[in-house]
Amino acid sequence: MKRYLPWIAGAALIALPFVYKQPYHLHILILILIWSFAYTSWSMMGRFGLVSLGHGGFMGVGAYVTALLWNHLGVSPWIGIPLSMLAAAALAMVVAYPCFRFRITGHYFALVTLALSGIVLQVITATRDFTGGSLGYTPERTKGNVFVALQFTDKETWYLIALAVWAAGMYVWYWVDRSMTRYALEAISEDEDAAAAAGVNVTFEKLKITAISAVMTALAGALYGQYQMFISPDTVSGISVSLQMVFAAVAGGIYVAFGPTVGAIITILLNEGLRIGFGTKAVGWDNLIYGVLLVVFIIFLPKGTLGSILDKFKSRAPAKS
Amino acid sequence: MVGFFDIVLLEAVINGLLLGGVLALLALGLNLIFGVIDVTWICYAELIMIGMYAMYFLFSVYHWPFPLAAIAAILTVAALGALLHFVVISPLLNAPPINQLLATGGVLFFLQSFATVFFGIEFRNLGIRLPVLEFSDMFISYARLLAFGVALVGMVLVYLFLTKTYTGIAIRAIAQDRQIMTLMGVDSRRIYLITSALGGGLAGLAACVLVLQYDVHPFVGLSFGPITFLICVLGGLGNLIGGFVAAFLFAVIISLGGLYSDLEWGYVLAFAFFIVMMFIRPAGLLARRS
Numbered sequence: 001m002k003r004y005l006p007w008i009a010g011a012a013l014i015a016l017p018f019v020y021k022q023p024y025h026l027h028i029l030i031l032i033l034i035w036s037f038a039y040t041s042w043s044m045m046g047r048f049g050l051v052s053l054g055h056g057g058f059m060g061v062g063a064y065v066t067a068l069l070w071n072h073l074g075v076s077p078w079i080g081i082p083l084s085m086l087a088a089a090a091l092a093m094v095v096a097y098p099c100f101r102f103r104i105t106g107h108y109f110a111l112v113t114l115a116l117s118g119i120v121l122q123v124i125t126a127t128r129d130f131t132g133g134s135l136g137y138t139p140e141r142t143k144g145n146v147f148v149a150l151q152f153t154d155k156e157t158w159y160l161i162a163l164a165v166w167a168a169g170m171y172v173w174y175w176v177d178r179s180m181t182r183y184a185l186e187a188i189s190e191d192e193d194a195a196a197a198a199g200v201n202v203t204f205e206k207l208k209i210t211a212i213s214a215v216m217t218a219l220a221g222a223l224y225g226q227y228q229m230f231i232s233p234d235t236v237s238g239i240s241v242s243l244q245m246v247f248a249a250v251a252g253g254i255y256v257a258f259g260p261t262v263g264a265i266i267t268i269l270l271n272e273g274l275r276i277g278f279g280t281k282a283v284g285w286d287n288l289i290y291g292v293l294l295v296v297f298i299i300f301l302p303k304g305t306l307g308s309i310l311d312k313f314k315s316r317a318p319a320k321s
Numbered sequence: 322m323v324g325f326f327d328i329v330l331l332e333a334v335i336n337g338l339l340l341g342g343v344l345a346l347l348a349l350g351l352n353l354i355f356g357v358i359d360v361t362w363i364c365y366a367e368l369i370m371i372g373m374y375a376m377y378f379l380f381s382v383y384h385w386p387f388p389l390a391a392i393a394a395i396l397t398v399a400a401l402g403a404l405l406h407f408v409v410i411s412p413l414l415n416a417p418p419i420n421q422l423l424a425t426g427g428v429l430f431f432l433q434s435f436a437t438v439f440f441g442i443e444f445r446n447l448g449i450r451l452p453v454l455e456f457s458d459m460f461i462s463y464a465r466l467l468a469f470g471v472a473l474v475g476m477v478l479v480y481l482f483l484t485k486t487y488t489g490i491a492i493r494a495i496a497q498d499r500q501i502m503t504l505m506g507v508d509s510r511r512i513y514l515i516t517s518a519l520g521g522g523l524a525g526l527a528a529c530v531l532v533l534q535y536d537v538h539p540f541v542g543l544s545f546g547p548i549t550f551l552i553c554v555l556g557g558l559g560n561l562i563g564g565f566v567a568a569f570l571f572a573v574i575i576s577l578g579g580l581y582s583d584l585e586w587g588y589v590l591a592f593a594f595f596i597v598m599m600f601i602r603p604a605g606l607l608a609r610r611s
Contacts, residue, residue, distance in 0.1 A: 291431025
């Protein structure tokens with residue numbers, strides 16, 4: 001029975017938009033799926049102690065490169081998205097290679113990547129003649145559903161696309177989880193020197209996971225841009241997006257496959273709940289609650305919600321000093 | 322004869338150096354915290370934002386005299402720093418460093434939205450317009466000059482405190498070896514708390530200076546927070562002198578970049594410079610560690 005559970009759940013998820021067409025609820029589901037995918041990409045690195053605060057930058061590259069290519073050169077997102085993913089991978093390599101080569105880890109790595117998301121944000125703002133600066137940017141609209149432009153007016157199609165991408169993300173996680181790379185990276189996160197002595201190519205393994213993570217994040221950014229049809233530096237790039245990713249992933253649990261998804265469900269439902277419950281009075285309250293929760297989670301539940309639930313059998317020493 | 326071009330260039334360099342004073346002041350407290358407690362306060366710029374609000378409310382709303390308001394603001398932020406350490410950092414002292422960084426990231430969210438919810442998103446300023454000094458065709462901001470002076474005095478005071486007082490020496494000793502010092506009879510928890518309050522107080526001092534030049538709003542921290550971290554990393558986290566040098570380098574790059582193009586490009590240049598420098602000197606400009 002347990003073997004068939006994923007297939008049954010998958011079939012139920014695919015069948016959902018055909019039986020349930022409430023647009024608002026589908027919209028929430030699409031957002032959850034896209035952000036889950038982004039958070040999962042972050043956790044690919046985060047689970048191995050590579051805490052990046054630059055993923056907002058990769059997301060921005062994904063969203064903006066795709067939209068700019070479409071608007072200025074008429075390149076279809078079907079080509080633009082892979083190009084944007086390549087761009088993100090190249091950016092990740094340029095920053096990550098020296099970091100890993102020169103053993104920049106922990107705090108330093110987090111702060112260098114913070115600089116990266118700062119650069120992307122500033123470049124988007126500075127090139128305002130092309131990108132619209134901080135006012136945001138809209139990919140040129142086509143009428144109705146146009147496959148080439150990757151623009152669809154109905155939520156059902158988007159739901160299926162987001163679901164497919166999310167499932168692909170889960171598969172990549174599963175694939176990494178079962179590969180030698182995982183063991184290598186776990187060894188590296190414990191002790192780099194010992195891992196190197198045991199024959200692990202530290203720089204290469206780290207670069208591999210960084211590239212995977214950056215490419216996936218760019219895809220999430222591009223998808224988000226195509227779905228929302230509006231991107232601005234604040235929503236897809238910069239430090240607050242990077243921190244938001246970290247928060248959601250940590251809240252859900254970065255060491256388990258569905259952790260980031262749970263994190264996305266928690267944050268987006270919290271966000272929407274506050275928005276509906278309190279309207280404009282809720283402005284700011286969502287982040288207020290995020291902030292407190294993030295601190296509480298890190299102090300008391302460093303493995304996240306799902307991680308702690310799955311972990312309940314294991315006795316855990318209280319996190320007090 | 323000095324041509325027009327050179328005057329503009331010189332003006333940019335001087336203003337850059339003065340900006341460097343402000344940045345150095347910003348980096349000072351953060352560096353101190355990192356050097357002693359080995360924790361990065363990602364929310365440091367938000368503490369400054371709270372300090373700026375304290376100045377705004379005390380000075381503009383309750384009409385306190387400026388020096389009194391400044392002292393009150395510094396004390397407020399110092400108390401906040403100690404509170405931050407007590408509530409968030411001390412339970413995490415033995416956790417992986419990255420968890421401490423993320424927890425203060427949570428505090429960043431909290432402080433930002435706290436300001437949004439309770440102070441509103443309007444841009445506020447003190448309503449003081451300090452004069453601009455004109456000096457042989459160059460325009461130099463008085464507020465920046467003041468900030469530069471305050472930064473220098475602050476640096477010297479911190480230096481004297483760290484080298485001449487018992488507590489200061491204990492702080493430096495803890496920074497060198499945290500295990501041994503507790504065996505030597507130094508109460509490390511007390512030292513950490515004092516250092517946090519001191520770091521907070523420096524944030525408050527920076528706030529008093531910044532509020533003269535910039536409007537305060539809940540997201541003001543994002544505009545100078547990242548650059549402060551970069552300065553600390555470039556100088557070598559915890560290396561006070563390195564941070565000072567890095568602050569001036571950054572400031573000159575930003576103002577020169579801003580001279581030839583938009584200010585954002587100045588920042589882009591500075592960020593790019595930072596990344597290049599990380600490759601050349603990964604442990605900071607004046608690295609002691611290898």
